[in-house]
Amino acid sequence: MTETLLVTGASGHLGRAVINDLLDAQKVAPANVIATTRNPENLADLAARGVIVRAADFDDPASLEKAFKGADRVLIVSTGELDLKSDRRLKQHQAAVAAAKATGVSHLLYTSMPNPEPVSPVLFAGDHYGTEQAIKASGIPYTIFRNGWYQENLFLALPHAIASGKWYSSAADGRIAHGARDDMAAAIAASLASGSKESHVYTLTGPQAYTTNEIAALVSEVTGKPLEVIQLPDEALTEGVKAAGLPEDFARIIVSFDANTRSGRIGMVTDAIETLSGRKPRTLKQFLEANKAALLG
Template identity: 35%
Template structure:
């Protein structure tokens, strides 16, 4: 069996390869792909996996990388607003290559949620279903690492300012999600299955601020603001209007509970509790 891992030069893809190797998959069975030849060379030297340079916008690179592979670990693209076209190229290439299974990293409740990032993932899931290829959808909730920037800003300003209200986030560390991907790639019984993956505990703004305070060694209170007030602060920091709208909308999604679900799927797949918020942040800061 050979597995093609896309996004292998990014955090999630690289960690997935690490967990595949830890679970006993041979390096010769893994093709790591990504856009950076330099980073791929470093990965190959460190792990012994095969590599291929790909670009989601260049189908010919996908055809060459996918040829002869059985399973595709499809890490979604990072360019919001461009994913549908890019993902269509990936799915079409998988069909041409005769891939027999696609494991795709999607968004929480992608087919029903109002989360701003979900429509492209919903469209990609539909593309994959339409191929008739066996699939596993890993609907990953937020990564704890996403809050490293917020921690640094809060440490500098002395407060954690957000317009999330009392909304909760069931985040987990990237390594938790990567380990789950490695599990479904190396075990039987996960075909045509959708997993809602999240941390075991959904935390709120006060609890995040408490974690920030522990890490900083000083009190960082949570300062809730209205969406309008949040937008004003972001504009004062120099963010363009598009970025301001995106950040405020994401906080609105959190406020409305779109990231609060704790299904237990993730801890069941990896056979252990998910990484707690404070520990996940500490690990991210020390990486």
């Protein structure tokens, strides 16, 4: 029997990439793919390819149950709700797990983060840890993808840093193996389409971990622009990010990434992307070369 595969957050970057990989690389029939989103009109192109598009709102548990009906394997792409003053994101995810349980989903997949345990410096790690616990408590066989930081996240800092010649950081000598979002999507799609019934936890990373100084050296090599890394205490970096015009909560989240890197909790390198997808992940240098024009603004 052919399984029906459902992807939430299908209009987001990761969700859309997973669906495209299901259709193009995994050769899943469009009629066996359900894409959910709050705004179905945003997925008209997928509907035109034959994908089943359904409305689903993580703040509306009834809509989740309705959307999940008939799905065998469900991928919950973590939502973008990053309100540090509430547990809204965790409640959204718990609602999705409950909907999967209520509708008889046979396998639940989820996009988490590396080392989300309560001691993590990352300010939203508790959302992921709590969701993982809810999934395990549900009794549904699961696959958890602990996605490392995307190479694309470097767009948050690098264009401004390259323009000024100074990259402010509090990561010290901590290492991080940024991975390409599309590579992670390919690994997730392969697992979603695999029919695997066992429970697994995979950490998805790029192929090599670098310090901030080493990343800066690569950036300079690729762009021809000098880039000096200036290490600051977390508090000073937070004030600097706020001064650049970002809201305080978002500034604190960004700085918590550096604190996490400094602590060594994101320095791992795994071969999970290649093991799952069969393709070699893009290197950081390849990413920088492909995006040189965008990085230089």
